[in-house]
Amino acid sequence: MYIVTLAGSPKSVSRSSSLLRYVSQRLHAESIQVKSYSLSDFNQDALLHGDFNHPSIKAFQDDVERADGLVIATPVYKASISGVLKIILDVLGQDALAHKVILPLASGGSVAHLLALDYALKPVLSAMKAQEILSGVFAQDQQIQVQEHNVVLDADLKERLDWAVGQFQYVLRCRRSAGQANQDTLNVHPITY
Numbered sequence: 001m002y003i004v005t006l007a008g009s010p011k012s013v014s015r016s017s018s019l020l021r022y023v024s025q026r027l028h029a030e031s032i033q034v035k036s037y038s039l040s041d042f043n044q045d046a047l048l049h050g051d052f053n054h055p056s057i058k059a060f061q062d063d064v065e066r067a068d069g070l071v072i073a074t075p076v077y078k079a080s081i082s083g084v085l086k087i088i089l090d091v092l093g094q095d096a097l098a099h100k101v102i103l104p105l106a107s108g109g110s111v112a113h114l115l116a117l118d119y120a121l122k123p124v125l126s127a128m129k130a131q132e133i134l135s136g137v138f139a140q141d142q143q144i145q146v147q148e149h150n151v152v153l154d155a156d157l158k159e160r161l162d163w164a165v166g167q168f169q170y171v172l173r174c175r176r177s178a179g180q181a182n183q184d185t186l187n188v189h190p191i192t193y
């Protein structure tokens with residue numbers, strides 16, 4: 001299984017990216033291969049100008065194509081997803097998320113924007129033909145303590161993230177066995193004309 005994570009915050013010390021780090025560690029612990037992307041992995045000029053053929057963008061497109069699923073984190077900025085996340089998603093093809101399972105994560109300062117994942121991120125992912133978008137996790141800032149070199153998540157948040165990771169793995173496994181079953185059916189009952 002191969003998973004791509006995508007951090008939508010422009011900051012290097014970031015609350016939303018700490019959610020992603022926690023989820024990545026959980027996936028690693030299950031021996032799942034994870035490739036992480038954030039703004040610093042791209043040539044920023046190429047990203048801003050939508051240079052689809054730049055090597056840093058090509059590498060990202062190839063990794064997404066290879067991935068079974070993506071974990072995407074965004075801070076809530078101005079009641080929506082971050083601009084950084086949107087420009088990164090914009091360099092992917094229109095159908096780039098077809099056949100992918102997506103686990104969305106967000107952090108925000110106010111519960112008023114608890115539904116930002118639903119009204120701002122999910123429509124974009126659907127437009128990119130994501131096969132299955134899980135309900136995701138929204139974290140409030142006070143659940144994520146930023147220390148000098150470290151970010152600490154509170155227990156309730158960890159519990160919700162653990163549940164979301166379990167659900168993500170479950171859906172990925174179901175899809176894999178359904179794909180295998182379809183393949184077996186085709187092998188056992190070849191259609192002849």
Ligand SMILES: Cc1cc2nc3c(=O)[nH]c(=O)nc-3n(C[C@H](O)[C@H](O)[C@H](O)COP(=O)(O)O)c2cc1C
Pocket residue numbers: 009010011013014015016017074075076077078079080107108109110111112113141
């Ligand atoms: C430019 C900007 C706009 C923000 N707008 C909102 C907002 O509309 N709603 C909200 O709940 N939080 C808002 N916040 C707070 C962030 O969503 C919150 O602090 C988040 O955890 C930051 O994540 P990051 O550290 O990964 O960037 C805003 C923060 C910034 C810097």
